[in-house]
Amino acid sequence: MRIVANLQVCQGHARCEDLCPEVFSTDAVEGKVVIEQPEFAPELEDKVRLAVRNCPEGALRIAKGLKS
Numbered sequence: 001m002r003i004v005a006n007l008q009v010c011q012g013h014a015r016c017e018d019l020c021p022e023v024f025s026t027d028a029v030e031g032k033v034v035i036e037q038p039e040f041a042p043e044l045e046d047k048v049r050l051a052v053r054n055c056p057e058g059a060l061r062i063a064k065g066l067k068s
Contacts, residue, residue, distance in 0.1 A: 002063045003040060003048060005033045009059040016051040016060060023048055033059065 003023060012031035016024040022044055025034045040048050052060040 001040070001045070001048075002038050003035050003052070004038070004061050004063050005035055006059045006061075007032050009057045010055075011057050011059075013056055015054045015056065019051040019054060020044065020047040024051060 010032040012026060012033070014024075014026045014031075014033075016033055017026050023035065023037045023040050025036050026032070027034050037044075048062065052062060
């Protein structure tokens with residue numbers, strides 16, 4: 001699985017980074033999400049799904065293929 005972010009929608013709340021810092025961080029200039037590990041390890045799946053569900057704008061999604 002792979003995580004994809006819509007930066008047009010992201011407002012930089014950083015809830016994803018708070019919930020799963022292994023995969024998400026925040027851009028220091030624009031304050032938007034940075035996906036550090038687009039293809040995350042299976043043991044992080046629960047944390048990634050929690051972060052995706054908790055994005056206030058719905059800017060994150062999980063894609064099953066290698067391409068978004």
